[in-house]
Amino acid sequence: MLIKICGLSTSETIAAAAAAGASHVGLVHFAASPRHLALDRAASLRATVPSGLKTVLLLVDASEEEIAHAVARVRPDIVQFHGKEPPGHVARMRGALGVEAWKALAVRDQASLESAREYAGAADRILFDAPPPSPDAALPGGNGEGFDWTLLAGHRHAAPWGLAGGLTPANARAAIAATGAPLVDVSSGVEKARGVKDVDKIAAFCKAARSL
Numbered sequence: 151m152l153i154k155i156c157g158l159s160t161s162e163t164i165a166a167a168a169a170a171g172a173s174h175v176g177l178v179h180f181a182a183s184p185r186h187l188a189l190d191r192a193a194s195l196r197a198t199v200p201s202g203l204k205t206v207l208l209l210v211d212a213s214e215e216e217i218a219h220a221v222a223r224v225r226p227d228i229v230q231f232h233g234k235e236p237p238g239h240v241a242r243m244r245g246a247l248g249v250e251a252w253k254a255l256a257v258r259d260q261a262s263l264e265s266a267r268e269y270a271g272a273a274d275r276i277l278f279d280a281p282p283p284s285p286d287a288a289l290p291g292g293n294g295e296g297f298d299w300t301l302l303a304g305h306r307h308a309a310p311w312g313l314a315g316g317l318t319p320a321n322a323r324a325a326i327a328a329t330g331a332p333l334v335d336v337s338s339g340v341e342k343a344r345g346v347k348d349v350d351k352i353a354a355f356c357k358a359a360r361s362l
């Protein structure tokens with residue numbers, strides 16, 4: 151089971167994710183987020199990530215120049231595109247930068263699952279996430295909101311994928327059982343306050359995700 155702990159902002163919580171058996175850590179570079187890291191801070195945290203744990207840099211609707219600059223500064227293994235980036239943009243950046251590209255997509259209904267097919271070949275992984283709670287929400291993700299997982303049951307995926315949105319230590323096992331997700335991604339569900347991670351919740355989440 152692949153486990154991504156997103157929105158980390160201290161070396162202690164990165165170490166806790168590694169100790170708990172996470173496979174990926176996410177660093178958010180998006181000014182409106184309570185988990186936002188300036189590039190210098192993201193680069194210094196990235197340097198503390200143990201080998202074997204992959205670093206995901208999360209960006210939202212950044213320009214090609216901004217993405218190239220961020221990747222050169224932080225040197226992530228993966229860029230997670232969490233805005234409205236079209237397939238061509240994701241494919242171009244993936245080719246130009248030589249990093250893996252993941253695309254987060256909001257799941258509202260069966261049609262939104264089908265739209266993931268447009269990213270096959272462009273993105274290395276699709277993250278199925280909840281839509282933001284309202285059209286004018288400040289964040290497109292990381293809101294602790296879930297969606298109807300049953301939409302994913304039996305879905306024929308066109309690309310590697312993962313499940314995000316409202317996951318917690320208490321529901322991770324049921325979510326994996328319902329969807330067959332090969333990767334789970336959590337942020338709010340392992341926090342003690344908005345933007346502040348809890349090392350015990352990180353450990354509990356990883357234990358639950360590995361318990362099937």
Ligand SMILES: O=C(O)c1ccccc1NCC(=O)[C@H](O)[C@H](O)COP(=O)(O)O
Pocket residue numbers: 156157178180183184185186208210232254277279289290291292293294295314315316317335336337338339
């Ligand atoms: O975490 C943020 O602040 C954030 C900001 C802008 C876009 C995405 C963001 N987070 C994405 C994630 O942390 C996860 O990929 C996913 O949305 C799950 O979040 P959560 O429901 O909080 O577990």
